Amino acid sequence: MTPSATRQLWLLALANFAIGMGAFVVVGVLSPVALAFGVDRAHAGALMSVYAGTYAIASPLLIAATGRLDRRRLMSIGLALFAAGSVMAALAPSFALLLAARALMALGGGLVTPVAASVGVALAGPGQQGRALAIVFGGLTFAQVLGIPAGAWLGYALGWQAAFVVVAMLTLVGLAAIVTALPAGIAVPVASLSKLGKVLRDARLMVAVAFTALFTGGLYVCYTFVAPLLESLYGLSRDGVTGMLLLFGLGAVVGNAMGGRLTDRIGSRRTLVLLCLAQSLLMPALTLPTWPLAAVGALMFIWSVFGWSFMVPQQARLAALDPAQLPVLFALNASAIYVGATLGSAVGGAVLKGLGLHALGLFGAALALLGLASLAFRR
Incomplete structure (x- = not known):
């Protein structure tokens, strides 16, 4: 890979960092937002649901409808909309307008x-x-490590609006970098609404995309409730939970790099099989027994490494399955992440109510094994 291409990849990572921070920063500022608008935290959680639902439905349609636009121009439009939504969120005088801003983002x-x-x-x-x-996806994982905790700190120290102001500023920096340094005319397969329809009718491709929802869903069965788990089983408070989440974030960075190396060395499908098997063991190990605190930290890190390794091999797998449908497949795959997060959170909530914290890992493992089974579907 040429030095010029590598620099351009890091620009794409910068853009993804801003998107990742803006997408998930609300997780860290739900309480200040709820207090500001007089809603409960469950109601404030709609800020994530609206974003996830809008993204899941709109992204494939927008990518298909804009397939003939230059990629640099299309990314610039997307970053401009994201920045505008972030500013709108920071200035929102009501919770309804804040929800509308999240949809625009x-x-x-x-x-x-x-x-x-x-x-x-x-x-x-x-x-x-x-x-x-x-x-490219290192930007999203670094947002987990740096962007989201920083946004949460800003939200508590300076007000929740400050988090969205910082997101807007980072997005504008990414926009300037893309406009000035990414070349126009990069050749990628052209997306269209007819191609989207073709992919949606292709069972082989849709099962391949469904892997992302199943694997991500398994992760979010446990991740959504990891703070209550650490508080209830290990007596950790704010600082202890923050430290464990930092270990999880560092594991995400290592996992992203490991996924790329494994994909290039043993292939995407074998890498995904390995990751599914690892998750089916690690999640029950994390939640079923009670461990010494040092062992819990090690498990959090390893679980994250093998969890966040999946994105690169999955993207490479989709690219190899049907290169002509690449833009549509990547858009559907990105949507499947949010579908999986919603699925996992819902399953985890039901398990928590019915069976308790210790059972979360078993149901997370079950979704990971369903993802493994989907890899066998070839027709």
Whole structure:
């Protein structure tokens, strides 16, 4: 891979960092938002649901409808919409307008992340797609480590609006970098609404995309309730939970890099099989017994490594299945992440009510094994 291509991949990672921070920063500021608008925290959780639902539905349609637009221009439009939504959120005088701002951010994010993935594949040389995608999606994983905790700190220290102001500023920096340094005319397969319809009718491709929802869903069965788990089983408070989440974030960075290396060395499908088997063991190990605190920290880190390794091999797998449908497949795959997060949170909530914290890992493992079974579907 040329130095120029590598620099351009890091620009795409910067754009993804801003998108990742903006998408999930509400997780850390739900309490201040709920207090500001006089709603309970469950109601404030709609800020994530609205973003996820809008992204899941709109992203594939927008990518298909704008298939003939230059990729640099399309990403610039997406980043501009995301920045505008972030500013609108910071200035929102009511909870309803804040929800509308989150929907606008989702429209912008839905144009950036899948396009960045397809551009990353186009910039990569032969046998280097895994490394290229690891760089591009490194922005999202670094948002987990740095962006979300920083946004939460800003939300509590300066007011929740400050978190959205910072997101807007980072997005504008990413926009300037894309406009000035990413070349126009990067050749990627052209998306269209007819191609979207073709993919939606293709059982083989849709089962392949469904893997993302199942694997992500398994992760979120446990991740959604990891703070209550750490508080109830290990007596951790704010600082202890924050430390464990930092270990999880560091594991995400390592996992993203590991997924790229494994994909280039043993192939995408074998990597995904390995990750599913690892998750089916790690999640029950995390929740069923009670461990010494040091062992819990090690498990959190390893669980995250093997969890966040999946995105690169899954993207590479989709690219190999049908290169002509690449933009549509990447858009559907990005949507499947949010479908999986919603699925996992719902399953985890039901398990928590019915069976308790210790059972979460078993149901997370079950979804991971369903993802493993989907890899066998080839027709």
